[in-house]
């Protein structure tokens with residue numbers, strides 16, 4: 001049996017000024033055929049899963065295509081998308097005949113002229129393979145589930161957890177179901193339900209934690225081959241934006257549709273109740289100053305994982321104004337400042353302007369005389385089984401505050417980002433990270449308290465105020481009663 005695998009993924013915040021092109025992929029992650037490292041990335045895990053299955057089954061031949069990931073950002077340049085897409089399609093063409101294609105996708109990629117990149121890619125894959133070949137993909141739940149994707153593929157499986165720590169398990173499930181389908185042991189049929197809502201749905205907290213446990217139980221009891229919650233991605237101005245339930249059954253479309261609807265309406269009942277307490281900056285810092293141990297402050301809306309710059313300074317300005325010490329910030333994106341620090345060298349004391357350069361809303365740049373404490377070329381942090389490149393990083397210090405400046409935009413996944421620059425995170429009073437919820441599993445164990453901070457910018461976090469131009473159906477909270 002021959003199976004083709006490749007990955008093309010990014011998450012497009014169509015409101016973001018951080019435009020994306022092919023170099024954004026080459027900088028974040030790019031592995032041509034045969035050159036994917038042994039460790040998976042969030043969206044290329046199906047390739048690693050294919051290798052695992054092939055290691056156990058000599059009759060399985062894996063043909064590896066290219067894998068590319070760009071840090072979430074603004075609209076993807078059309079030529080860049082077509083270049084990366086066609087590279088994979090040509091590889092597939094050469095690999096034919098294959099019995100299955102499994103792709104690692106994100107599901108919220110938008111390019112100039114392509115509102116549904118994944119639907120376009122999957123349709124072109126289907127055009128090459130013809131009917132009868134099993135086509136599947138893993139998706140990030142922060143994606144758009146479009147009719148074109150459903151029509152072109154047999155198996156779509158989203159990560160269940162947010163933080164997405166289960167990406168490798170979902171990839172193994174995808175490959176396993178694809179192999180069963182090729183052997184004719186199952187006939188996967190997808191049923192979806194539109195929940196007519198958009199919200200942020202962390203599964204590290206209730207009620208989503210229990211909801212995901214219930215879904216796992218339903219799968220274990222055989223109610224479906226796979227159940228996915230597509231959370232949706234509110235920063236994507238595309239017509240299919242929104243939350244959906246996706247159920248894959250063994251050729252039981254009516255039962256699948258009924259289950260998708262029942263679970264979808266249960267999820268709809270959680271709308272507006274899924275977020276942990278978010279605090280404004282002053283409330284958050286008041287709370288932090290009352291805690292004895294290490295406090296983790298999450299700047300939830302300046303999260304590069306949502307396609308914004310990650311160079312916002314609103315919270316850091318307040319920390320400076322309060323003269324707080326024992327503070328470590330990980331990270332603040334500023335490649336220009338990193339370059340200057342590398343030129344000055346470790347131990348240098350320099351006047352530096354850093355942060356706040358990419359937009360008008362996320363705070364002004366900071367000017368300080370800083371000591372360059374540590375320089376690391378090509379620093380990485382860990383996230384579950386994957387290594388996330390932070391690029392060249394500089395640790396600067398001023399007034400009892402340490403800031404890690406990074407040159408690859410990336411969200412704060414794990415305390416290893418601090419250790420990479422020589423900081424023992426549990427020895428600091430205050431850790432400021434940029435992440436909506438992916439940080440939680442990694443940082444909660446070392447935190448006396450985790451505080452989510454809503455600084456109000458720059459992510460378009462309020463759907464009722466976002467200027468959507470392509471939505472054509474009622475969606476909560478824009479429409480308070482979307483099912484009426």
Ligand SMILES: [Zn+2]
Pocket residue numbers: 140141142164
């Ligand atoms: Zn996601």
